[in-house]
Amino acid sequence: MPxxxxxxxxxxxxxxxxxNLYTRDIEAGLRFYGDLLGxxxxxxxxxxxxxxxxxxxxxxxxxxLGTVEAASRVHGVAATPGSPAMVLxxxxxxxxxxxxELVAAGVPVVQEPHNTGNNNRNALLRDPDGNxxxxxxxxxxxxxxxxxxxxxR
Numbered sequence: 001m002p003x004x005x006x007x008x009x010x011x012x013x014x015x016x017x018x019x020n021l022y023t024r025d026i027e028a029g030l031r032f033y034g035d036l037l038g039x040x041x042x043x044x045x046x047x048x049x050x051x052x053x054x055x056x057x058x059x060x061x062x063x064x065l066g067t068v069e070a071a072s073r074v075h076g077v078a079a080t081p082g083s084p085a086m087v088l089x090x091x092x093x094x095x096x097x098x099x100x101e102l103v104a105a106g107v108p109v110v111q112e113p114h115n116t117g118n119n120n121r122n123a124l125l126r127d128p129d130g131n132x133x134x135x136x137x138x139x140x141x142x143x144x145x146x147x148x149x150x151x152x153r
Contacts, residue, residue, distance in 0.1 A: 018055065018062035019088065021131055022071050022079035026051055028128035029065045036105055037090055037133075039063065063088065082130025095137040099123045102135075115139060 023029040027050065033039040039056035046052070052070035056063050071079040092098045095113045102125055103109060110132065111124040119139045127133050 018064055020064035020066050022068050022081050023065050023129045024068055024081055026065055026067050032127050087132035087134050089134045092135050092137050095121045095123050095135050098135050
């Protein structure tokens with residue numbers, strides 16, 4: 001295929017995208033991503049009753065939730081939720097506070113908050129289908145709020 005400036009010529013036909021996560025229980029997924037992580041519903045089908053596909057947004061980042069049954073019926077795909085082939089990363093201002101609230105709501109923990117490279121503080125959890133969800137904050141933000149006077153870039 002011919003390329004222009006290192007880009008494929010047909011790239012300009014795409015306008016946006018999002019991750020679609022397959023789920024065994026879409027209502028549990030909606031509670032997790034909507035109620036606990038703060039995503040807002042932007043689209044659902046069917047409009048009435050239990051949906052088989054829902055799109056959600058958080059400050060411009062979009063994800064979709066689709067049922068395993070719809071993946072099979074519509075796309076002929078045998079979806080397997082919870083395989084650790086990817087992780088959904090959500091940034092926060094305070095990992096420890098967010099982690100505490102998620103754990104109190106019964107979210108399964110993979111790894112408790114800990115400092116990592118690049119001045120990040122991370123925790124790893126699982127959504128209702130077992131998909132990995134990582135919450136991250138810059139250490140500098142948490143330190144500044146705590147009044148430690150420590151500055152990190």
